[in-house]
Amino acid sequence: MVNWKFWRRRPPARILRLRSRGDLGDATRVAFEELAPDATTFLGQAAYLQLGYFETLSRLIRATPDLDEKEALSLAAGAALVKHRAIVDVIRERGEVPSEIMRPFQAQLDEFRWATIGARPRETMLSVHITAGMLDDFYRTLAAEYGDTGRKVARILNVDSDRELIVDLIRATIEADDEMRSLLSMWARRLVGDTLLVARAALRPQRLGVDDEKKVEPVFTALMAAHARRMDALGLSS
Incomplete structure:
Protein backbone atom coordinates (compact mmCIF):
# COMPACT_ATOMS: atom_id res chain seq x y z
CA MET A 1 0.00 0.00 0.00
CA VAL A 2 1.43 3.38 -0.92
CA ASN A 3 2.58 5.72 1.83
CA TRP A 4 0.82 8.99 0.92
CA LYS A 5 3.79 11.08 2.05
CA PHE A 6 6.74 8.98 1.06
CA TRP A 7 6.93 6.56 -1.86
CA ARG A 8 9.67 5.54 -4.22
CA ARG A 9 9.62 4.08 -7.69
CA ARG A 10 11.77 1.11 -8.58
CA PRO A 11 13.36 1.08 -12.01
CA PRO A 12 11.98 -1.35 -14.59
CA ALA A 13 13.65 -4.75 -14.79
CA ARG A 14 13.03 -7.85 -16.83
CA ILE A 15 12.58 -9.86 -13.64
CA LEU A 16 8.90 -9.22 -13.02
CA ARG A 17 8.71 -7.62 -9.60
CA LEU A 18 6.21 -5.12 -8.30
CA ARG A 19 7.39 -1.65 -7.40
CA SER A 20 7.46 -0.80 -3.73
CA ARG A 21 5.30 1.18 -3.20
CA GLY A 22 -17.52 -2.09 -12.71
CA ASP A 23 -19.93 -0.49 -11.17
CA LEU A 24 -21.89 -0.85 -7.90
CA GLY A 25 -24.79 -2.66 -9.48
CA ASP A 26 -27.62 -3.02 -6.97
CA ALA A 27 -25.58 -1.94 -3.95
CA THR A 28 -27.51 -0.55 -1.01
CA ARG A 29 -27.72 3.23 -1.25
CA VAL A 30 -26.16 4.84 1.81
CA ALA A 31 -27.00 8.32 3.04
CA PHE A 32 -23.57 9.78 3.81
CA GLU A 33 -25.19 12.76 5.53
CA GLU A 34 -22.48 14.70 7.37
CA LEU A 35 -19.77 12.34 6.08
CA ALA A 36 -20.01 13.57 2.50
CA PRO A 37 -17.75 16.47 1.45
CA ASP A 38 -19.28 19.73 0.34
CA ALA A 39 -20.40 19.96 -3.29
CA THR A 40 -17.39 22.04 -4.34
CA THR A 41 -14.98 19.43 -3.00
CA PHE A 42 -16.95 16.63 -4.63
CA LEU A 43 -16.91 18.35 -8.02
CA GLY A 44 -13.25 19.33 -7.84
CA GLN A 45 -12.12 15.82 -7.01
CA ALA A 46 -14.38 14.14 -9.56
CA ALA A 47 -13.26 16.49 -12.34
CA TYR A 48 -9.56 16.19 -11.59
CA LEU A 49 -9.67 12.40 -11.37
CA GLN A 50 -11.01 12.21 -14.93
CA LEU A 51 -8.30 14.60 -16.12
CA GLY A 52 -5.72 12.38 -14.45
CA TYR A 53 -7.01 9.26 -16.23
CA PHE A 54 -6.77 11.16 -19.52
CA GLU A 55 -3.19 12.21 -18.84
CA THR A 56 -2.05 8.72 -17.84
CA LEU A 57 -3.62 7.12 -20.91
CA SER A 58 -2.20 9.83 -23.17
CA ARG A 59 1.30 9.09 -21.89
CA LEU A 60 0.79 5.44 -22.74
CA ILE A 61 -0.32 6.37 -26.27
CA ARG A 62 2.91 8.28 -26.83
CA ALA A 63 5.00 5.45 -25.39
CA THR A 64 3.67 2.60 -27.54
CA PRO A 65 4.49 2.10 -31.23
CA ASP A 66 1.72 -0.48 -31.69
CA LEU A 67 -1.26 0.95 -33.59
CA ASP A 68 -3.81 -1.43 -32.05
CA GLU A 69 -2.69 -0.38 -28.58
CA LYS A 70 -2.77 3.30 -29.55
CA GLU A 71 -6.37 2.85 -30.73
CA ALA A 72 -7.43 1.09 -27.52
CA LEU A 73 -5.79 3.72 -25.35
CA SER A 74 -7.11 6.64 -27.39
CA LEU A 75 -10.71 5.48 -26.98
CA ALA A 76 -10.37 5.27 -23.20
CA ALA A 77 -8.47 8.57 -23.03
CA GLY A 78 -11.14 10.29 -25.10
CA ALA A 79 -13.92 8.99 -22.85
CA ALA A 80 -12.10 10.27 -19.75
CA LEU A 81 -11.63 13.69 -21.33
CA VAL A 82 -15.31 13.88 -22.28
CA LYS A 83 -16.28 13.13 -18.68
CA HIS A 84 -13.81 15.68 -17.36
CA ARG A 85 -15.18 18.40 -19.62
CA ALA A 86 -18.76 17.52 -18.73
CA ILE A 87 -18.04 17.83 -15.00
CA VAL A 88 -16.21 21.10 -15.67
CA ASP A 89 -19.39 22.34 -17.37
CA VAL A 90 -21.36 21.49 -14.22
CA ILE A 91 -18.85 23.49 -12.17
CA ARG A 92 -19.21 26.49 -14.49
CA GLU A 93 -23.00 26.26 -14.31
CA ARG A 94 -22.66 26.81 -10.57
CA GLY A 95 -20.71 30.02 -11.21
CA GLU A 96 -17.41 28.56 -10.04
CA VAL A 97 -14.00 28.50 -11.75
CA PRO A 98 -12.97 24.90 -12.57
CA SER A 99 -9.22 25.39 -12.11
CA GLU A 100 -9.76 26.94 -8.67
CA ILE A 101 -12.10 24.12 -7.65
CA MET A 102 -9.66 21.39 -8.76
CA ARG A 103 -6.39 22.96 -7.57
CA PRO A 104 -6.66 21.97 -3.85
CA PHE A 105 -6.73 18.30 -4.86
CA GLN A 106 -4.12 18.37 -7.61
CA ALA A 107 -1.07 17.42 -5.53
CA GLN A 108 -2.79 14.63 -3.59
CA LEU A 109 -4.43 13.04 -6.62
CA ASP A 110 -1.28 13.39 -8.73
CA GLU A 111 0.63 11.58 -5.99
CA PHE A 112 -1.92 8.77 -6.07
CA ARG A 113 -1.82 8.60 -9.85
CA TRP A 114 1.96 8.49 -10.06
CA ALA A 115 2.11 5.89 -7.29
CA THR A 116 -0.18 3.62 -9.32
CA ILE A 117 1.72 3.90 -12.60
CA GLY A 118 3.41 0.57 -13.23
CA ALA A 119 6.88 -0.27 -14.46
CA ARG A 120 5.33 -1.80 -17.59
CA PRO A 121 2.46 -0.58 -19.82
CA ARG A 122 0.14 -3.46 -18.92
CA GLU A 123 0.44 -2.61 -15.23
CA THR A 124 -0.53 1.00 -15.95
CA MET A 125 -3.44 -0.08 -18.15
CA LEU A 126 -4.63 -2.29 -15.32
CA SER A 127 -4.18 0.61 -12.88
CA VAL A 128 -6.50 2.83 -14.87
CA HIS A 129 -9.07 0.07 -15.31
CA ILE A 130 -9.12 -0.82 -11.60
CA LEU A 135 -13.55 5.59 -7.94
CA ASP A 136 -16.22 6.18 -10.56
CA ASP A 137 -18.41 3.77 -8.57
CA PHE A 138 -17.63 5.63 -5.36
CA TYR A 139 -18.33 9.11 -6.76
CA ARG A 140 -21.59 7.88 -8.30
CA THR A 141 -22.63 6.83 -4.81
CA LEU A 142 -21.57 10.16 -3.30
CA ALA A 143 -23.51 11.98 -6.03
CA ALA A 144 -26.80 11.10 -4.33
CA GLU A 145 -25.98 13.72 -1.67
CA TYR A 146 -25.92 16.72 -4.03
CA GLY A 147 -29.39 17.01 -5.50
CA ASP A 148 -29.59 18.07 -9.14
CA THR A 149 -25.83 18.69 -9.30
CA GLY A 150 -25.20 15.15 -8.12
CA ARG A 151 -27.68 13.72 -10.61
CA LYS A 152 -25.84 15.48 -13.44
CA VAL A 153 -22.49 14.08 -12.31
CA ALA A 154 -23.94 10.59 -11.88
CA ARG A 155 -25.21 10.68 -15.46
CA ILE A 156 -21.76 11.77 -16.64
CA LEU A 157 -20.03 8.97 -14.74
CA ASN A 158 -22.53 6.44 -16.10
CA VAL A 159 -21.35 7.08 -19.67
CA ASP A 160 -19.31 4.23 -21.15
CA SER A 161 -15.60 4.59 -20.32
CA ASP A 162 -14.53 2.78 -23.53
CA ARG A 163 -11.99 0.58 -21.78
CA GLU A 164 -13.13 -2.66 -23.43
CA LEU A 165 -10.17 -2.79 -25.83
CA ILE A 166 -7.76 -2.16 -22.97
CA VAL A 167 -9.35 -5.06 -21.12
CA ASP A 168 -8.84 -7.22 -24.22
CA LEU A 169 -5.14 -6.30 -24.30
CA ILE A 170 -4.69 -7.13 -20.61
CA ARG A 171 -6.60 -10.39 -20.97
CA ALA A 172 -4.50 -11.45 -23.96
CA THR A 173 -1.31 -10.80 -22.00
CA ILE A 174 -2.61 -12.80 -19.04
CA GLU A 175 -3.54 -15.74 -21.24
CA ALA A 176 -0.17 -15.75 -23.00
CA ASP A 177 2.21 -15.15 -20.08
CA ASP A 178 1.86 -16.90 -16.72
CA GLU A 179 4.53 -14.71 -15.17
CA MET A 180 2.63 -11.58 -16.14
CA ARG A 181 -0.60 -13.13 -14.87
CA SER A 182 0.95 -13.51 -11.43
CA LEU A 183 2.44 -10.03 -11.50
CA LEU A 184 -0.78 -8.33 -12.59
CA SER A 185 -2.81 -10.20 -10.00
CA MET A 186 -0.49 -8.96 -7.23
CA TRP A 187 -0.43 -5.48 -8.72
CA ALA A 188 -4.23 -5.29 -8.76
CA ARG A 189 -4.44 -6.32 -5.11
CA ARG A 190 -2.01 -3.56 -4.21
CA LEU A 191 -4.02 -1.01 -6.17
CA VAL A 192 -7.14 -1.74 -4.12
CA GLY A 193 -5.65 -0.49 -0.88
CA ASP A 194 -4.38 2.72 -2.44
CA THR A 195 -7.72 3.37 -4.14
CA LEU A 196 -9.72 2.82 -0.97
CA LEU A 197 -7.47 5.38 0.74
CA VAL A 198 -8.46 7.94 -1.89
CA ALA A 199 -12.13 7.16 -1.36
CA ARG A 200 -11.86 7.44 2.41
CA ALA A 201 -9.89 10.68 2.14
CA ALA A 202 -12.77 12.18 0.14
CA LEU A 203 -15.09 11.90 3.14
CA ARG A 204 -15.45 14.90 5.43
CA PRO A 205 -14.08 13.54 8.78
CA GLN A 206 -10.33 13.00 9.00
CA ARG A 207 -10.99 9.87 11.04
CA LEU A 208 -14.14 7.77 10.88
CA GLY A 209 -15.66 6.71 14.17
CA VAL A 210 -17.27 3.33 14.79
CA ASP A 211 -20.74 4.58 13.84
CA ASP A 212 -19.39 6.28 10.73
CA GLU A 213 -17.60 3.10 9.68
CA LYS A 214 -20.91 1.24 9.91
CA LYS A 215 -22.58 3.83 7.67
CA VAL A 216 -20.04 3.51 4.88
CA GLU A 217 -19.30 -0.21 5.22
CA PRO A 218 -22.00 -1.25 2.67
CA VAL A 219 -20.50 1.10 0.07
CA PHE A 220 -16.96 -0.21 0.49
CA LEU A 234 -9.96 -10.33 -16.74
CA GLY A 235 -9.25 -13.89 -15.67
CA LEU A 236 -7.46 -12.76 -12.49
CA SER A 237 -8.17 -13.58 -8.87
CA SER A 238 -9.04 -10.73 -6.53
Whole structure:
Protein backbone atom coordinates (compact mmCIF):
# COMPACT_ATOMS: atom_id res chain seq x y z
CA MET A 1 0.00 0.00 0.00
CA VAL A 2 1.43 3.38 -0.92
CA ASN A 3 2.58 5.72 1.83
CA TRP A 4 0.82 8.99 0.92
CA LYS A 5 3.79 11.08 2.05
CA PHE A 6 6.74 8.98 1.06
CA TRP A 7 6.93 6.56 -1.86
CA ARG A 8 9.67 5.54 -4.22
CA ARG A 9 9.62 4.08 -7.69
CA ARG A 10 11.77 1.11 -8.58
CA PRO A 11 13.36 1.08 -12.01
CA PRO A 12 11.98 -1.35 -14.59
CA ALA A 13 13.65 -4.75 -14.79
CA ARG A 14 13.03 -7.85 -16.83
CA ILE A 15 12.58 -9.86 -13.64
CA LEU A 16 8.90 -9.22 -13.02
CA ARG A 17 8.71 -7.62 -9.60
CA LEU A 18 6.21 -5.12 -8.30
CA ARG A 19 7.39 -1.65 -7.40
CA SER A 20 7.46 -0.80 -3.73
CA ARG A 21 5.30 1.18 -3.20
CA GLY A 22 -17.52 -2.09 -12.71
CA ASP A 23 -19.93 -0.49 -11.17
CA LEU A 24 -21.89 -0.85 -7.90
CA GLY A 25 -24.79 -2.66 -9.48
CA ASP A 26 -27.62 -3.02 -6.97
CA ALA A 27 -25.58 -1.94 -3.95
CA THR A 28 -27.51 -0.55 -1.01
CA ARG A 29 -27.72 3.23 -1.25
CA VAL A 30 -26.16 4.84 1.81
CA ALA A 31 -27.00 8.32 3.04
CA PHE A 32 -23.57 9.78 3.81
CA GLU A 33 -25.19 12.76 5.53
CA GLU A 34 -22.48 14.70 7.37
CA LEU A 35 -19.77 12.34 6.08
CA ALA A 36 -20.01 13.57 2.50
CA PRO A 37 -17.75 16.47 1.45
CA ASP A 38 -19.28 19.73 0.34
CA ALA A 39 -20.40 19.96 -3.29
CA THR A 40 -17.39 22.04 -4.34
CA THR A 41 -14.98 19.43 -3.00
CA PHE A 42 -16.95 16.63 -4.63
CA LEU A 43 -16.91 18.35 -8.02
CA GLY A 44 -13.25 19.33 -7.84
CA GLN A 45 -12.12 15.82 -7.01
CA ALA A 46 -14.38 14.14 -9.56
CA ALA A 47 -13.26 16.49 -12.34
CA TYR A 48 -9.56 16.19 -11.59
CA LEU A 49 -9.67 12.40 -11.37
CA GLN A 50 -11.01 12.21 -14.93
CA LEU A 51 -8.30 14.60 -16.12
CA GLY A 52 -5.72 12.38 -14.45
CA TYR A 53 -7.01 9.26 -16.23
CA PHE A 54 -6.77 11.16 -19.52
CA GLU A 55 -3.19 12.21 -18.84
CA THR A 56 -2.05 8.72 -17.84
CA LEU A 57 -3.62 7.12 -20.91
CA SER A 58 -2.20 9.83 -23.17
CA ARG A 59 1.30 9.09 -21.89
CA LEU A 60 0.79 5.44 -22.74
CA ILE A 61 -0.32 6.37 -26.27
CA ARG A 62 2.91 8.28 -26.83
CA ALA A 63 5.00 5.45 -25.39
CA THR A 64 3.67 2.60 -27.54
CA PRO A 65 4.49 2.10 -31.23
CA ASP A 66 1.72 -0.48 -31.69
CA LEU A 67 -1.26 0.95 -33.59
CA ASP A 68 -3.81 -1.43 -32.05
CA GLU A 69 -2.69 -0.38 -28.58
CA LYS A 70 -2.77 3.30 -29.55
CA GLU A 71 -6.37 2.85 -30.73
CA ALA A 72 -7.43 1.09 -27.52
CA LEU A 73 -5.79 3.72 -25.35
CA SER A 74 -7.11 6.64 -27.39
CA LEU A 75 -10.71 5.48 -26.98
CA ALA A 76 -10.37 5.27 -23.20
CA ALA A 77 -8.47 8.57 -23.03
CA GLY A 78 -11.14 10.29 -25.10
CA ALA A 79 -13.92 8.99 -22.85
CA ALA A 80 -12.10 10.27 -19.75
CA LEU A 81 -11.63 13.69 -21.33
CA VAL A 82 -15.31 13.88 -22.28
CA LYS A 83 -16.28 13.13 -18.68
CA HIS A 84 -13.81 15.68 -17.36
CA ARG A 85 -15.18 18.40 -19.62
CA ALA A 86 -18.76 17.52 -18.73
CA ILE A 87 -18.04 17.83 -15.00
CA VAL A 88 -16.21 21.10 -15.67
CA ASP A 89 -19.39 22.34 -17.37
CA VAL A 90 -21.36 21.49 -14.22
CA ILE A 91 -18.85 23.49 -12.17
CA ARG A 92 -19.21 26.49 -14.49
CA GLU A 93 -23.00 26.26 -14.31
CA ARG A 94 -22.66 26.81 -10.57
CA GLY A 95 -20.71 30.02 -11.21
CA GLU A 96 -17.41 28.56 -10.04
CA VAL A 97 -14.00 28.50 -11.75
CA PRO A 98 -12.97 24.90 -12.57
CA SER A 99 -9.22 25.39 -12.11
CA GLU A 100 -9.76 26.94 -8.67
CA ILE A 101 -12.10 24.12 -7.65
CA MET A 102 -9.66 21.39 -8.76
CA ARG A 103 -6.39 22.96 -7.57
CA PRO A 104 -6.66 21.97 -3.85
CA PHE A 105 -6.73 18.30 -4.86
CA GLN A 106 -4.12 18.37 -7.61
CA ALA A 107 -1.07 17.42 -5.53
CA GLN A 108 -2.79 14.63 -3.59
CA LEU A 109 -4.43 13.04 -6.62
CA ASP A 110 -1.28 13.39 -8.73
CA GLU A 111 0.63 11.58 -5.99
CA PHE A 112 -1.92 8.77 -6.07
CA ARG A 113 -1.82 8.60 -9.85
CA TRP A 114 1.96 8.49 -10.06
CA ALA A 115 2.11 5.89 -7.29
CA THR A 116 -0.18 3.62 -9.32
CA ILE A 117 1.72 3.90 -12.60
CA GLY A 118 3.41 0.57 -13.23
CA ALA A 119 6.88 -0.27 -14.46
CA ARG A 120 5.33 -1.80 -17.59
CA PRO A 121 2.46 -0.58 -19.82
CA ARG A 122 0.14 -3.46 -18.92
CA GLU A 123 0.44 -2.61 -15.23
CA THR A 124 -0.53 1.00 -15.95
CA MET A 125 -3.44 -0.08 -18.15
CA LEU A 126 -4.63 -2.29 -15.32
CA SER A 127 -4.18 0.61 -12.88
CA VAL A 128 -6.50 2.83 -14.87
CA HIS A 129 -9.07 0.07 -15.31
CA ILE A 130 -9.12 -0.82 -11.60
CA THR A 131 -8.75 2.60 -9.97
CA ALA A 132 -11.06 4.44 -12.38
CA GLY A 133 -13.66 1.71 -12.05
CA MET A 134 -13.63 1.80 -8.25
CA LEU A 135 -13.55 5.59 -7.94
CA ASP A 136 -16.22 6.18 -10.56
CA ASP A 137 -18.41 3.77 -8.57
CA PHE A 138 -17.63 5.63 -5.36
CA TYR A 139 -18.33 9.11 -6.76
CA ARG A 140 -21.59 7.88 -8.30
CA THR A 141 -22.63 6.83 -4.81
CA LEU A 142 -21.57 10.16 -3.30
CA ALA A 143 -23.51 11.98 -6.03
CA ALA A 144 -26.80 11.10 -4.33
CA GLU A 145 -25.98 13.72 -1.67
CA TYR A 146 -25.92 16.72 -4.03
CA GLY A 147 -29.39 17.01 -5.50
CA ASP A 148 -29.59 18.07 -9.14
CA THR A 149 -25.83 18.69 -9.30
CA GLY A 150 -25.20 15.15 -8.12
CA ARG A 151 -27.68 13.72 -10.61
CA LYS A 152 -25.84 15.48 -13.44
CA VAL A 153 -22.49 14.08 -12.31
CA ALA A 154 -23.94 10.59 -11.88
CA ARG A 155 -25.21 10.68 -15.46
CA ILE A 156 -21.76 11.77 -16.64
CA LEU A 157 -20.03 8.97 -14.74
CA ASN A 158 -22.53 6.44 -16.10
CA VAL A 159 -21.35 7.08 -19.67
CA ASP A 160 -19.31 4.23 -21.15
CA SER A 161 -15.60 4.59 -20.32
CA ASP A 162 -14.53 2.78 -23.53
CA ARG A 163 -11.99 0.58 -21.78
CA GLU A 164 -13.13 -2.66 -23.43
CA LEU A 165 -10.17 -2.79 -25.83
CA ILE A 166 -7.76 -2.16 -22.97
CA VAL A 167 -9.35 -5.06 -21.12
CA ASP A 168 -8.84 -7.22 -24.22
CA LEU A 169 -5.14 -6.30 -24.30
CA ILE A 170 -4.69 -7.13 -20.61
CA ARG A 171 -6.60 -10.39 -20.97
CA ALA A 172 -4.50 -11.45 -23.96
CA THR A 173 -1.31 -10.80 -22.00
CA ILE A 174 -2.61 -12.80 -19.04
CA GLU A 175 -3.54 -15.74 -21.24
CA ALA A 176 -0.17 -15.75 -23.00
CA ASP A 177 2.21 -15.15 -20.08
CA ASP A 178 1.86 -16.90 -16.72
CA GLU A 179 4.53 -14.71 -15.17
CA MET A 180 2.63 -11.58 -16.14
CA ARG A 181 -0.60 -13.13 -14.87
CA SER A 182 0.95 -13.51 -11.43
CA LEU A 183 2.44 -10.03 -11.50
CA LEU A 184 -0.78 -8.33 -12.59
CA SER A 185 -2.81 -10.20 -10.00
CA MET A 186 -0.49 -8.96 -7.23
CA TRP A 187 -0.43 -5.48 -8.72
CA ALA A 188 -4.23 -5.29 -8.76
CA ARG A 189 -4.44 -6.32 -5.11
CA ARG A 190 -2.01 -3.56 -4.21
CA LEU A 191 -4.02 -1.01 -6.17
CA VAL A 192 -7.14 -1.74 -4.12
CA GLY A 193 -5.65 -0.49 -0.88
CA ASP A 194 -4.38 2.72 -2.44
CA THR A 195 -7.72 3.37 -4.14
CA LEU A 196 -9.72 2.82 -0.97
CA LEU A 197 -7.47 5.38 0.74
CA VAL A 198 -8.46 7.94 -1.89
CA ALA A 199 -12.13 7.16 -1.36
CA ARG A 200 -11.86 7.44 2.41
CA ALA A 201 -9.89 10.68 2.14
CA ALA A 202 -12.77 12.18 0.14
CA LEU A 203 -15.09 11.90 3.14
CA ARG A 204 -15.45 14.90 5.43
CA PRO A 205 -14.08 13.54 8.78
CA GLN A 206 -10.33 13.00 9.00
CA ARG A 207 -10.99 9.87 11.04
CA LEU A 208 -14.14 7.77 10.88
CA GLY A 209 -15.66 6.71 14.17
CA VAL A 210 -17.27 3.33 14.79
CA ASP A 211 -20.74 4.58 13.84
CA ASP A 212 -19.39 6.28 10.73
CA GLU A 213 -17.60 3.10 9.68
CA LYS A 214 -20.91 1.24 9.91
CA LYS A 215 -22.58 3.83 7.67
CA VAL A 216 -20.04 3.51 4.88
CA GLU A 217 -19.30 -0.21 5.22
CA PRO A 218 -22.00 -1.25 2.67
CA VAL A 219 -20.50 1.10 0.07
CA PHE A 220 -16.96 -0.21 0.49
CA THR A 221 -18.28 -3.77 0.50
CA ALA A 222 -20.03 -3.05 -2.80
CA LEU A 223 -16.87 -1.44 -4.22
CA MET A 224 -14.95 -4.61 -3.44
CA ALA A 225 -17.65 -6.80 -4.97
CA ALA A 226 -17.56 -4.77 -8.19
CA HIS A 227 -13.77 -4.98 -8.16
CA ALA A 228 -13.96 -8.76 -7.85
CA ARG A 229 -16.24 -8.88 -10.88
CA ARG A 230 -13.75 -6.82 -12.91
CA MET A 231 -10.95 -9.13 -11.87
CA ASP A 232 -12.98 -12.21 -12.80
CA ALA A 233 -13.70 -10.71 -16.22
CA LEU A 234 -9.96 -10.33 -16.74
CA GLY A 235 -9.25 -13.89 -15.67
CA LEU A 236 -7.46 -12.76 -12.49
CA SER A 237 -8.17 -13.58 -8.87
CA SER A 238 -9.04 -10.73 -6.53
